[in-house]
Amino acid sequence: MLSEERKLSILIPLFNEEEFIAAVLDRVLAAPLPPDMSREIIVVDDGSRDGSPEIVERYAAQHPDLIRLIRHGRNQGKGAAIRSAIQHATGEFSIIQDSDLEYDPREYMVMLAPLLDGRADAVYGSRFASSAQRRVLYFWHSLANRGLTACCNMLADLNLTDMETCYKAFRTSLVQSIPIRSNRFGIEPELTIKLAKRQARIYEVPISYDGRTYAEGKKIGLKDAFEAVYVMANTAVSGDIYNDSGPETFEALSYAPRFNKWMAETILPYIGESVLEIGAGIGNLTRLLIKRRKRYIAIAIDQYHLARLSARFVHRPNFEARYGDLTETEHFTDLAEQVDSIVCLNVLEHISDDAAALRNMYDTLSPGGRAIILVPQGQEVYGTLDAALGRFRRYSIPELRQKMQEAGFMVETTLTFNRVSRPAWHLSGTLLKRSALSRFQVKVFDRLVWLWRRVDGLLPWPSTSIIGIGTKPPRHVEMQRMYAAKGSVSDSQ
Numbered sequence: 001m002l003s004e005e006r007k008l009s010i011l012i013p014l015f016n017e018e019e020f021i022a023a024v025l026d027r028v029l030a031a032p033l034p035p036d037m038s039r040e041i042i043v044v045d046d047g048s049r050d051g052s053p054e055i056v057e058r059y060a061a062q063h064p065d066l067i068r069l070i071r072h073g074r075n076q077g078k079g080a081a082i083r084s085a086i087q088h089a090t091g092e093f094s095i096i097q098d099s100d101l102e103y104d105p106r107e108y109m110v111m112l113a114p115l116l117d118g119r120a121d122a123v124y125g126s127r128f129a130s131s132a133q134r135r136v137l138y139f140w141h142s143l144a145n146r147g148l149t150a151c152c153n154m155l156a157d158l159n160l161t162d163m164e165t166c167y168k169a170f171r172t173s174l175v176q177s178i179p180i181r182s183n184r185f186g187i188e189p190e191l192t193i194k195l196a197k198r199q200a201r202i203y204e205v206p207i208s209y210d211g212r213t214y215a216e217g218k219k220i221g222l223k224d225a226f227e228a229v230y231v232m233a234n235t236a237v238s239g240d241i242y243n244d245s246g247p248e249t250f251e252a253l254s255y256a257p258r259f260n261k262w263m264a265e266t267i268l269p270y271i272g273e274s275v276l277e278i279g280a281g282i283g284n285l286t287r288l289l290i291k292r293r294k295r296y297i298a299i300a301i302d303q304y305h306l307a308r309l310s311a312r313f314v315h316r317p318n319f320e321a322r323y324g325d326l327t328e329t330e331h332f333t334d335l336a337e338q339v340d341s342i343v344c345l346n347v348l349e350h351i352s353d354d355a356a357a358l359r360n361m362y363d364t365l366s367p368g369g370r371a372i373i374l375v376p377q378g379q380e381v382y383g384t385l386d387a388a389l390g391r392f393r394r395y396s397i398p399e400l401r402q403k404m405q406e407a408g409f410m411v412e413t414t415l416t417f418n419r420v421s422r423p424a425w426h427l428s429g430t431l432l433k434r435s436a437l438s439r440f441q442v443k444v445f446d447r448l449v450w451l452w453r454r455v456d457g458l459l460p461w462p463s464t465s466i467i468g469i470g471t472k473p474p475r476h477v478e479m480q481r482m483y484a485a486k487g488s489v490s491d492s493q
Helices: 021-030 052-062 078-088 105-116 139-156 172-176 187-197 222-237 245-253 257-270 303-312 354-364 384-388 397-406 422-431 439-447 449-458 475-492
Strands: 007-014 038-046 067-072 093-096 122-126 168-171 202-206 274-278 295-300 319-323 339-345 365-376 410-417 465-471
Touching: 007 021, 007 052, 007 078, 007 105, 021 038, 021 052, 021 105, 038 052, 038 078, 052 067, 067 078, 078 093, 078 172, 078 187, 093 105, 093 172, 105 122, 105 168, 105 202, 139 187, 139 222, 168 172, 168 303, 172 187, 172 303, 187 202, 187 222, 257 339, 257 365, 257 410, 257 439, 257 449, 257 465, 295 303, 303 319, 339 354, 354 365, 354 397, 365 397, 384 422, 397 410, 397 465, 439 449
Parallel strands: 007 038, 007 093, 038 067, 122 202, 274 295, 274 339, 295 319, 339 365
Antiparallel strands: 093 168, 122 168, 365 465, 410 465
C-alpha cells in the first residue's frame, strides 16, 4: 500500500521541445518531494519532428525505473498527450509538467501540500495569485486568460483566478475516472468543469511563472481561445463526466438527500453508540447517522473516498476514516468486538465471497451488537443496471436470513424498503438494458420521496431492497451454541 499511496506521477506532454526537454528532465529529477514519496516520469511524445524523443530515450535508458516514454504516431495535441499520460499513471497523485521551462518543478511541494493533507482533490497553480515573481508578458494574452477563466467560473460555479494554468495536480484515480475528449488546449476548461461537476475539492496556490514569447516557442493562440469557449459550452451541458456507468449511478444517488434521509430513518432505531459503517462513499449517509454517536468509524476501499470522508468530518472528534476490504480479515482484526453496530448498505452484493464478508462483520461486533445489512432484492430483476454497478447478485429474504445465520447472527428481523422504485428499476435494467440512472431521474424521484414514503407500504409488488437486522449473541449464548455444535459433532462420530 505505501508505495502506491506515496508515489507522484509527473506527466509531461512533449512536442518539438529539443531545446528545453533535457533541462526540464534534469529539474524534474532533482525536484524536492516529501521524504516518503517516490516519483515516476511519464513523457508522451506527441509526434515530434525534431530530436525531442531521442533525448528522452537517452534519459529513460539512464533512469529505467523512473522515466517512461510513450509515443504518438502523429501529432494530436496537448490534450491527447495528457490523456495518454493519465492512462499510464500509477501514483496516488499526478502533476502536469509542461516540456518547456515556464513552470518550475521546485514548486511541486507547494502544489502537493493541499493534496497531501487531505484538503484537496485537485490543485491549480495560479499565475495571477500573489507569488514571489512572474515574468511580465502580453497584456492581451493575459486579458484573454482572465476572460476565459471568468467564463469557466460562471459555468462551473467556481472562483478560480487562473483556469488556463498548465500547472495542475490531482488525485490520479479521480482524473482517470473522468473522460477527457479534448485533443488540444481545450483540456483546461473541460477538465475544470468536469471536476466541478464531480464535486471535487479544488484549491489554488500561487506559483512563479517564467512565460515564453511566441518567438521563443509559445504554441497557444487565438484559435485555441475560440476552441476553449466551444469546449466550455459543450461540457457545461454534457453529462459526460464518468468513464464507467456504475460510478455515474452512485454519484447520481448522492443528489438524493430525501431518499438518503428515508433510508437513514429506517435503520436508525437499530443503531447503537459505536458504529462501523462499511462502504461509506463520500459520507452522504454518514452525516445522517453520526449524530450523538460516541464513536463512528467509516470504512472505504479507495483513497479518494477516504480523503473526502476525512475532510468532510474533520471537526468531529468521534469520527475515524480508514481503509478496509470486507473480504480481508486482517483489515478488521484490531476492531474485533469494538463496535456495537455495523451499517452495511448496498455493499454485500458487490462482494463475490459474501460469506467471508459476513463472518468478518460478525467478528468485529461486540456481543449483543447488531449488523444492519441492506441488499437489493430479487434476482429475477437482475439486469444491466446491476451489472454496471458491479453487483454479483440480488437476494431473496430467505437467502439473506440463511447467510446471516450461517455467519453466526441471530436474525432479529428483516425489513422491506422502497417498493415504489421496483417497476422503474425492472424497466430500465431488465427491459431497456440501460447501464446508468441519470441525475435528472434521481432528482425527480427524490423530489417525490414525501409521497413515496406514504404509499410504499400499500404497493402489492416486492420491494427494491431488503434489510436484515442481525444480532451477535451475548457471550454466554455464543458459548452454549459452540458446545452444542461440538456435541453434535461428537454424536455423529
